Amino acid sequence: MRRAGLIAPLLVFLLLAFIGPVVAFLARGVEDDAVAPAFPRTLAALADWNGQGVPGDPTFEALAEDLRAARAAGTLNPAAARLNTDRSEMRGAIAAAARAVADPAGGPARDAILRADPAWGESETWGAIRRAAGPWTTYHLLAALDFKRDAAGAIHSDPPEQVVFRTVLARTFAISGLVTLLCLLLGYPVAALLALLPWRAAGLMAICVLLPFWTGVIVRSAAWMALLGHDGPVAGALSLFGPPPALLFNRFAVVLAMTHIQLPFMILPLLAVMRRVPRLQWRAASSLGAAPVAAFLRIWLPQTVPGVIAGALLVFLQCLGFYVTPALLGGGADQMLAYFIGAEATRSGNWALAAAMSLVLLGATAALALVAARPMRAAMARSA
Amino acid sequence: MKTAFLSVPGALVLAFLVLPVLIIVPLSFSTGPFLGFPLRGLGLRWYETLLASDFWRQGLENSLILAAGATVCSTLLGTPAALGLWRARFRGRGVVMGLILAPIVVPAIVTAVALTLVYGRLGLTGSLAGLIVAHTAMTAPFVVITLLAALSRLDPLLGRAAAASGAAPFAAFLRVTLPLAAPGIAAGAAFACAVSLDESVVALFLAGPGQRTLPRQMFAAMREAPDPTILAAATLLAVLSVALLAAAPLLRRRAG
Numbered sequence: 001m002r003r004a005g006l007i008a009p010l011l012v013f014l015l016l017a018f019i020g021p022v023v024a025f026l027a028r029g030v031e032d033d034a035v036a037p038a039f040p041r042t043l044a045a046l047a048d049w050n051g052q053g054v055p056g057d058p059t060f061e062a063l064a065e066d067l068r069a070a071r072a073a074g075t076l077n078p079a080a081a082r083l084n085t086d087r088s089e090m091r092g093a094i095a096a097a098a099r100a101v102a103d104p105a106g107g108p109a110r111d112a113i114l115r116a117d118p119a120w121g122e123s124e125t126w127g128a129i130r131r132a133a134g135p136w137t138t139y140h141l142l143a144a145l146d147f148k149r150d151a152a153g154a155i156h157s158d159p160p161e162q163v164v165f166r167t168v169l170a171r172t173f174a175i176s177g178l179v180t181l182l183c184l185l186l187g188y189p190v191a192a193l194l195a196l197l198p199w200r201a202a203g204l205m206a207i208c209v210l211l212p213f214w215t216g217v218i219v220r221s222a223a224w225m226a227l228l229g230h231d232g233p234v235a236g237a238l239s240l241f242g243p244p245p246a247l248l249f250n251r252f253a254v255v256l257a258m259t260h261i262q263l264p265f266m267i268l269p270l271l272a273v274m275r276r277v278p279r280l281q282w283r284a285a286s287s288l289g290a291a292p293v294a295a296f297l298r299i300w301l302p303q304t305v306p307g308v309i310a311g312a313l314l315v316f317l318q319c320l321g322f323y324v325t326p327a328l329l330g331g332g333a334d335q336m337l338a339y340f341i342g343a344e345a346t347r348s349g350n351w352a353l354a355a356a357m358s359l360v361l362l363g364a365t366a367a368l369a370l371v372a373a374r375p376m377r378a379a380m381a382r383s384a
Numbered sequence: 385m386k387t388a389f390l391s392v393p394g395a396l397v398l399a400f401l402v403l404p405v406l407i408i409v410p411l412s413f414s415t416g417p418f419l420g421f422p423l424r425g426l427g428l429r430w431y432e433t434l435l436a437s438d439f440w441r442q443g444l445e446n447s448l449i450l451a452a453g454a455t456v457c458s459t460l461l462g463t464p465a466a467l468g469l470w471r472a473r474f475r476g477r478g479v480v481m482g483l484i485l486a487p488i489v490v491p492a493i494v495t496a497v498a499l500t501l502v503y504g505r506l507g508l509t510g511s512l513a514g515l516i517v518a519h520t521a522m523t524a525p526f527v528v529i530t531l532l533a534a535l536s537r538l539d540p541l542l543g544r545a546a547a548a549s550g551a552a553p554f555a556a557f558l559r560v561t562l563p564l565a566a567p568g569i570a571a572g573a574a575f576a577c578a579v580s581l582d583e584s585v586v587a588l589f590l591a592g593p594g595q596r597t598l599p600r601q602m603f604a605a606m607r608e609a610p611d612p613t614i615l616a617a618a619t620l621l622a623v624l625s626v627a628l629l630a631a632a633p634l635l636r637r638r639a640g
Contacts, residue, residue, distance in 0.1 A: 006468030025501050189393040190398060208399075223405060226614075362494065
């Protein structure tokens, strides 16, 4: 009981200040609550429409009634804004139709609406309304991967020239994978050296690992900006051999700086595992005639696999969500997923798409963590 | 033990790790107008700019207020939670730990956008209070895990010894557990402070013009008009966080 009283304040605070807001935001990615309040009759009339051609007269009458009621109730604008994210002519089509049917005694709705905007003669216009019925939707998640449903409900990829987010996702995975690989190649010998050297000699080297680990991401991004800038030392050294290439605002700068930032996260888990490998085995291998490199490859390497998986996973997952370094050092056309989440939310105001992209990011993170958990446990069990 | 074949690549990588951090220090004392070498001369020109211009001075002040506020709040919330979780076995402990660690696991950009949306509705954006709440949530997990690590090294018999010697539970806590935990609490607070000082993504999204922090100003300056003041700010932040984070393990060692 006393324990509960000690833990509860933090838990309640986190639920209110962090977990609640994050869940509420992520829910935006699968919610669809703007269209149903404005178009209840239309949605009811569309329920058994087959998605082919244009729905019948009763649906047009229902739409006319909905448009009049929604305009009066103020629910039309949010609904039109939501539908406009699906098909960019919807806001105009809805406004035109609403004007055309403003007078309830103005004759048959079908003719008036079709005259107001030809978009109402297309099945996809009606499909957009029906797939926004809510309360839950896969629309934003599909959009975050450049997919879309047609009026009949089948999923299609956007045309190749409109595919954006799959390219971004592939780029994010490619950069994260390259950084992880570089961290492993650079980090492994350092971790092995730190684990094998006597403690006193390793101490100074450990400081070389901890010093960058302790300085923050923004500080190290600034350091790389100075290092790689056109007045910086790297450009200065390269200019001895001719005009230096552009070192900043490209993927090279992003990968280099991210590798530098993530390297301690690779070295520290590797070191934790390597410290547990018995040194006697190494000595036994050597006394049995194995060359150092052979002893390293046959005795040492296999036992450090859990550290490799843990470090690689940690680095890769952190890279997937990176924002600051690519935003500062990367090219404008070469940004990673996190940049687009921020831009969709604050620049485009499309919180639902930002939330769906966040769900994709968190989903990829969780899936990878689960996939890696099994081989890691197996490797741990083998080495224990 | 033959490690010679490791020492050359190892030394090169260690240089790669440490040199970029060290290089900002001389560059920040340059008196030239560029981010780079050759140094025109050594002086405090850019540190004077850091303290003299409103852009930078306000950033520094906001960062210090924010870090102090978030550290106090996250220590006050995190310390009892860690004491409650210490050697506790109850159903759902994993879930509770998962919830407490969530702010570390969720990518900063997701946190930033989510808090901008929800805090905006609550009128908490564009206020230092909102940033303190956000940073408290983001730093409290570090207080809990640092203190739990420190507590795990304490002798569990000490509390019982106090009880056996006739101390009431609260007195035993005040006279035995708390003094022993104090270095761990201080280490957790130092950790929280360092994390808050360096945090840029949430500050970037949540802060209004009046709450801009030093990392946020560094971000803006790097995007718009990079000058060596950025490196003076970076050196200042680096010295602060290295001091805080180097102090943390030393404090914890005293506990053990």
